[in-house]
Amino acid sequence: MNMGNKNEREFNNFNLKIGEMIRKERERAGLSQKELAELAGFKNYQTLWAIEKGRREVKLNELSRIARALGLNVSNFLKLEERTWPKFLWFSGREKDTTKLRRLENRVYQVLQNFKYLAGIAQISWFNQDFSALQRMRSSYGDENRFVTDLARKIRDEWNLGRYPARNLYDVLEARGILIFGIQDAVANASVIDDITNALVLYKKEAPTDVIVNTAKALFRIIAGDIYDFTNRKDVEKLEKSFVAELLIPEETLRETLSREVQHYFKKELYTESLKFGVPESLFYEKIRNLKDFKHLAGGFEHAFNTVRDSNLPSAYLKSWENLKRFHLREFPLQYVKLAWWAYKEGKISKMLLAEFFWKNIAEIEYFLEEHYGDVLDF
Amino acid sequence: MKKVIVDANVIIKLHELGKFESLLKVCEIYVTETIKDEARFYLQDLGNGVPRKVMIDLDGYIRKGRLKVLSDPPMDKIAEFSARLEKKLPDKGIQLGETSCLIYLMESGSNYYFCTGDRAVMFVAGYMGFGDRLVSLGALLGVITGLEYSYTEDCLKKEIGKGSIRKIQEGAG
Numbered sequence: 251m252n253m254g255n256k257n258e259r260e261f262n263n264f265n266l267k268i269g270e271m272i273r274k275e276r277e278r279a280g281l282s283q284k285e286l287a288e289l290a291g292f293k294n295y296q297t298l299w300a301i302e303k304g305r306r307e308v309k310l311n312e313l314s315r316i317a318r319a320l321g322l323n324v325s326n327f328l329k330l331e332e333r334t335w336p337k338f339l340w341f342s343g344r345e346k347d348t349t350k351l352r353r354l355e356n357r358v359y360q361v362l363q364n365f366k367y368l369a370g371i372a373q374i375s376w377f378n379q380d381f382s383a384l385q386r387m388r389s390s391y392g393d394e395n396r397f398v399t400d401l402a403r404k405i406r407d408e409w410n411l412g413r414y415p416a417r418n419l420y421d422v423l424e425a426r427g428i429l430i431f432g433i434q435d436a437v438a439n440a441s442v443i444d445d446i447t448n449a450l451v452l453y454k455k456e457a458p459t460d461v462i463v464n465t466a467k468a469l470f471r472i473i474a475g476d477i478y479d480f481t482n483r484k485d486v487e488k489l490e491k492s493f494v495a496e497l498l499i500p501e502e503t504l505r506e507t508l509s510r511e512v513q514h515y516f517k518k519e520l521y522t523e524s525l526k527f528g529v530p531e532s533l534f535y536e537k538i539r540n541l542k543d544f545k546h547l548a549g550g551f552e553h554a555f556n557t558v559r560d561s562n563l564p565s566a567y568l569k570s571w572e573n574l575k576r577f578h579l580r581e582f583p584l585q586y587v588k589l590a591w592w593a594y595k596e597g598k599i600s601k602m603l604l605a606e607f608f609w610k611n612i613a614e615i616e617y618f619l620e621e622h623y624g625d626v627l628d629f
Numbered sequence: 630m631k632k633v634i635v636d637a638n639v640i641i642k643l644h645e646l647g648k649f650e651s652l653l654k655v656c657e658i659y660v661t662e663t664i665k666d667e668a669r670f671y672l673q674d675l676g677n678g679v680p681r682k683v684m685i686d687l688d689g690y691i692r693k694g695r696l697k698v699l700s701d702p703p704m705d706k707i708a709e710f711s712a713r714l715e716k717k718l719p720d721k722g723i724q725l726g727e728t729s730c731l732i733y734l735m736e737s738g739s740n741y742y743f744c745t746g747d748r749a750v751m752f753v754a755g756y757m758g759f760g761d762r763l764v765s766l767g768a769l770l771g772v773i774t775g776l777e778y779s780y781t782e783d784c785l786k787k788e789i790g791k792g793s794i795r796k797i798q799e800g801a802g
Contacts, residue, residue: 264705310701310729311663324725328708371720593722597748597788601638602667602724613641613671617680 266304267330268313273302275320279356280349289319321356323364323606336362336444339471339480342453342464351438357609358431358442358451361586364607365429366446368589371598379426379448381473388477398489401473402496413503416462416528416571420578423450423465424585428472430465432579439464441471448472454579458571459530461579466494491536499527499537508544528571580622582608587623595628631656631764634699634730636745639766639780640668644685646775653690655769659697659741660687661733663726701729710735714753718795723750734762744769746780748788755792763789 287295300306317324391397429449442449450468524534594604605615633656643649672680690696742764767781
């Protein structure tokens with residue numbers, strides 16, 4: 251090797267840096283060289299070993315395969331910069347496969363990066379929701395529980411969530427620039443806090459009411475992520491529950507409903523009421539129990555819900571929540587899909603880049619978008 | 630015969646239309662390694678809403694010497710070109726596979742042409758000053774039924790023109 255040659259030195263330096271980046275990304279994803287080599291379609295892992303060591307130049311098509319296997323886009327590796335990670339707050343996680351979670355984090359990170367890029371092309375001055383004013387409210391409260399309840403009230407009022415907030419929660423979140431990922435196969439939920447925009451990663455296979463509660467929990471983490479330590483679940487669990495209950499079951503609506511109709515309630519009707527709020531019966535019951543003047547009814551309610559669980563009554567409501575999930579909880583956030591499609595149709599980005607933004611092949615990208623997002627895109 | 634590097638969308642489109650052989654007859658065809666990787670299959674519409682995946686056998690053409698593969702340029706060169714593009718045209722995005730094709734056109738003394746059906750790539754080529762190295766599928770094969778507007782000579786000229794004008798306007802500014 252002729253170290254006196256400046257171009258050669260720079261070239262080798264470049265290879266070393268790319269190799270180092272690949273190694274870091276692989277280790278972060280929890281993959282061995284052998285595993286990544288297999289995922290990226292290398293015949294043997296020695297090639298990957300040589301690339302990571304900077305002893306062999308990585309070719310563009312090889313780097314593309316490595317990036318795809320890691321859930322990233324190839325352009326990430328060219329800038330030779332350390333990645334700035336969004337804050338991922340995972341919860342309700344029964345997912346033991348950390349490699350799967352890391353790759354999912356990569357994909358979410360990449361979509362946020364691409365989203366920022368596309369927003370730049372569209373000249374959208376995308377603003378990150380600023381929750382600092384709400385967070386400052388805390389100093390005037392002595393009681394944490396009262397603070398989070400008022401926080402939920404304030405969000406509900408400012409965002410015009412209405413009498414039954416679950417019904418338009420997703421529309422409002424999307425309008426406020428919070429990206430929503432509906433993931434099929436990761437048994438976990440997350441809040442993603444980033445300087446670009448915030449995001450919610452939701453496990454969509456759960457019961458509709460559980461998904462809605464998890465959405466509210468994830469929102470709480472985004473709003474209060476800088477205040478509370480969410481790694482210590484015991485400390486925040488009660489506060490989280492208060493926030494979620496107040497956000498999704500406005501006390502005013504509940505009181506009004508119970509006062510008006512309490513004399514005429516039958517078991518099935520009570521269950522119907524809980525479904526109007528889109529929450530699990532346990533949360534509804536607990537909310538009622540917390541209302542001093544209605545507390546005496548709590549036992550009856552609990553019994554009623556257990557009894558009604560098998561009836562066919564809720565099917566109409568379940569269907570509407572399922573529709574909600576189907577529309578809003580998709581693999582890629584709707585705002586992202588719309589922006590990418592717009593950029594392609596306007597000739598701002600090439601079809602190959604569009605395909606890369608969705609980890610698809612150029613031959614299948616239009617079919618994929620039409621099949622999964624045809625109802626929101628102009629084909 | 631013209632030496633023409635073809636984009637993945639061109640290979641896929643011509644296979645969909647059953648016209649790839651026609652292209653092989655009128656020019657010497659080249660693909661870069663990344664484009665070859667991308668143009669692996671196309672979807673055939675069977676009319677029942679579930680398209681069939683049909684594999685494209687580029688290796689067969691390569692073995693017979695009817696198609697040649699160009700190595701992608703070195704990564705540092707791609708990174709440099711890509712950074713320059715991002716700085717000059719932040720509102721246009723092309724994929725690195727396409728970037729590597731454009732680098733072949735840019736190389737001094739290059740006698741390659743590039744055939745693409747992508748408007749963003751055409752614009753970038755016009756802006757970078759090598760629009761004259763692009764050739765449309767329409768110009769190579771004449772009128773073909775089922776060929777979208779983006780593959781026509783008219784579209785190519787328009788997009789290259791837009792790119793060139795942008796460059797001139799920036800220069801004037």
